[in-house]
Amino acid sequence: MIPTTNLLAGALSRRQFMHLASASGLGLFAGATRLQSASRQSQSSRVAEGPWGQIEKLGEGIWSVVSTPLAHDDWTTLCNGGIVAGSERVLVIESFAGPAGARLVAQQARELSGRWPTDVLVTHYHGDHANGLEGFVTGDSRPEIWMTATTRKLILEADGRRDESPDPVRKEMLEGARLIAPEGVLQLNLGGLDLKIQPRRGHTASDVTVELEGPSIVFCGDLIWNQMFPNFRDTLPSALSKSVRSLRREAATTYVPGHGPLATGADVARFTELIDSVEATARSAIESGTPAAEAAAEFRLPEALEDWHLFRESYFEVAIGSWFKELGLDPAG
Numbered sequence: 001m002i003p004t005t006n007l008l009a010g011a012l013s014r015r016q017f018m019h020l021a022s023a024s025g026l027g028l029f030a031g032a033t034r035l036q037s038a039s040r041q042s043q044s045s046r047v048a049e050g051p052w053g054q055i056e057k058l059g060e061g062i063w064s065v066v067s068t069p070l071a072h073d074d075w076t077t078l079c080n081g082g083i084v085a086g087s088e089r090v091l092v093i094e095s096f097a098g099p100a101g102a103r104l105v106a107q108q109a110r111e112l113s114g115r116w117p118t119d120v121l122v123t124h125y126h127g128d129h130a131n132g133l134e135g136f137v138t139g140d141s142r143p144e145i146w147m148t149a150t151t152r153k154l155i156l157e158a159d160g161r162r163d164e165s166p167d168p169v170r171k172e173m174l175e176g177a178r179l180i181a182p183e184g185v186l187q188l189n190l191g192g193l194d195l196k197i198q199p200r201r202g203h204t205a206s207d208v209t210v211e212l213e214g215p216s217i218v219f220c221g222d223l224i225w226n227q228m229f230p231n232f233r234d235t236l237p238s239a240l241s242k243s244v245r246s247l248r249r250e251a252a253t254t255y256v257p258g259h260g261p262l263a264t265g266a267d268v269a270r271f272t273e274l275i276d277s278v279e280a281t282a283r284s285a286i287e288s289g290t291p292a293a294e295a296a297a298e299f300r301l302p303e304a305l306e307d308w309h310l311f312r313e314s315y316f317e318v319a320i321g322s323w324f325k326e327l328g329l330d331p332a333g
Helices: 014-024 032-039 099-113 149-160 168-175 237-247 265-288 292-298 314-326
Strands: 046-050 053-059 062-067 081-085 090-093 119-121 144-148 178-180 186-189 194-200 207-212 217-219 254-256
Touching (some): 046 099, 062 254, 144 149, 149 168, 237 265
Parallel strands (some): 090 119, 119 144, 217 254
Antiparallel strands (some): 046 053, 053 062, 062 081, 081 090, 186 194
């Protein structure tokens, strides 16, 4: 097992995390013990771990980063992501919650692949995935940054609302980012390892997935959550439904969700059932003239998902209300 460096000195305090959670729509949840237990199911493939979470090998040159922030009260990485290393380039998926998380994952990438990351891809603009870019800088070396133009625009707008001005290096990295076209598939060869970078939408106005065929692996960003009810704050629910369905594969596949343990096809099917139940509840409420808050008070998770975690009680209302908003209706009725 590769030792990890505990960067708590540069990690987020609980107060800072609460601010980030509010800004990114993450929130807090109870029941961390069960999530921690679930994250241990694939311990045989684990190559690194720390209070922030763990790194698990998924294939030759392919690793997932699974964050468990509540297990040890550590918010260093916060979201899930990945490391994919070919013979020529090393890609890290997500920049995590802050520079300390990015630096930790970059160090692990070097331990595992022998090289510092050459490329970093950000799946969407929320701070728990996008706030660590400057942590990848070492000496005069800066990785290539990949994101969509919409994601870059939304990150820059969010940076402009911060209480403290971001590191100037961060802005330079954002301005020099390699932009992923909003349509079509970007093929990226890392040297003997081919990736498909697929622009999508649903969780936010612009999301990206990173997909491999052999072995079959999908890094989902926040389009998929596992064992946690998702945040619908910036969601266009019809687009989310379409994107989630398009991610499902017939072949046995490892899905790396934005939050929660690694997922299987069965887990994605359960997540699909969840978002379908939100839609059905919302449409029923709209038809009967019931406000979103009242419908949310009566909403129950599908039986197969009763052990899933809810970040905040308001999340049901936010999810149901997203359908009202998409259909041009006031959630308050």
